[in-house]
Amino acid sequence: MTFRKLGNSDINLSSIGLGCMGMSEFYGKYDDNESLAVIRKAVDEGVNFLDTADMYGVGKNEELVGKAIKNIRNKVVLATKFGNVRGKDGSFLGVSGKPEYVKQACDESLKRLGVDVIDLYYQHRVDPNTPIEDTVGAMAELVKEGKVRYLGLSEAAPATIRRAAKIHPISALQTEYSLWTRDPEEEILDTCKELGITFVAYSPLGRGFLSGRFRSVDDIPEGDFRKNHPRFNEENIKHNFALVERLKEIAKEKKCTTTQLALAWVMAQRDFIVPIPGTKRIKYLEENLGAANLTLSEDELKKLDEAAPHGFTKGTRYPERSMSAVNR
Numbered sequence: 131m132t133f134r135k136l137g138n139s140d141i142n143l144s145s146i147g148l149g150c151m152g153m154s155e156f157y158g159k160y161d162d163n164e165s166l167a168v169i170r171k172a173v174d175e176g177v178n179f180l181d182t183a184d185m186y187g188v189g190k191n192e193e194l195v196g197k198a199i200k201n202i203r204n205k206v207v208l209a210t211k212f213g214n215v216r217g218k219d220g221s222f223l224g225v226s227g228k229p230e231y232v233k234q235a236c237d238e239s240l241k242r243l244g245v246d247v248i249d250l251y252y253q254h255r256v257d258p259n260t261p262i263e264d265t266v267g268a269m270a271e272l273v274k275e276g277k278v279r280y281l282g283l284s285e286a287a288p289a290t291i292r293r294a295a296k297i298h299p300i301s302a303l304q305t306e307y308s309l310w311t312r313d314p315e316e317e318i319l320d321t322c323k324e325l326g327i328t329f330v331a332y333s334p335l336g337r338g339f340l341s342g343r344f345r346s347v348d349d350i351p352e353g354d355f356r357k358n359h360p361r362f363n364e365e366n367i368k369h370n371f372a373l374v375e376r377l378k379e380i381a382k383e384k385k386c387t388t389t390q391l392a393l394a395w396v397m398a399q400r401d402f403i404v405p406i407p408g409t410k411r412i413k414y415l416e417e418n419l420g421a422a423n424l425t426l427s428e429d430e431l432k433k434l435d436e437a438a439p440h441g442f443t444k445g446t447r448y449p450e451r452s453m454s455a456v457n458r
Contacts, residue, residue, distance in 0.1 A: 131176030137301030147179030149408030154187030227257030227265035360445035
């Protein structure tokens, strides 16, 4: 495993992390025992960066991750998030960055995770009704209290990141980034470089699309939230699959999989980018980790850029309601 620095901290993150969201919700059926095995296998293979959030499975994902790392806490850089408020019945109640909610959410996450401190604490989505200065101010107090080590933001716009960084150093920004979502290249990556912020790329495989497993809507399991995503509707998925076909050609030449190719491309864009592909299967974990030491030549990178130019993908990356909460 190779490593990359977390912001301006003294923490080294594995160059590929593990997104744990799908182990508890959103991506169809799941099995806690298999998920526990995946997390432990990842750590055994050198992955030290685990990503969860209080909203995943309405707290169940944090409990799962906490159980998995109970005896290996010192081997893990633990990241979780607050801000997307959900009811006990799973209902979505909006976004909150209110200082009192920040502190309440942190205490509840610490309890579910079974730890004394969270290594990286993100605001999951920016609250448009609470000044970012107030939210980050409350997060900074958590650092002073020893409950949190470093702070992060997710889906924050460049201006918001700059305002936040004036209150307390921001160590990581988490935003969707992949060959089919290249929006961060417009301004966010440069902002992160300027401020010394690690860019954590979620959905670096386009929610699994770049693996080649989804040629049509029929390939998406029942209960999987991708069925509601514009990029996966019948019309758009046919157009978007042309990208996968091209990736297959390049991967064949490289003697790797499209998954490994896509992850290697993300890591090659900047040396401060850390992708966190999610999986609940050991075979996919092993495939993902095969990208850690895959080096792409200038010619290969050029071919990939030509295969997936900015703006190629059809469909927004979330349904309309959710799109209003990104890059805010």
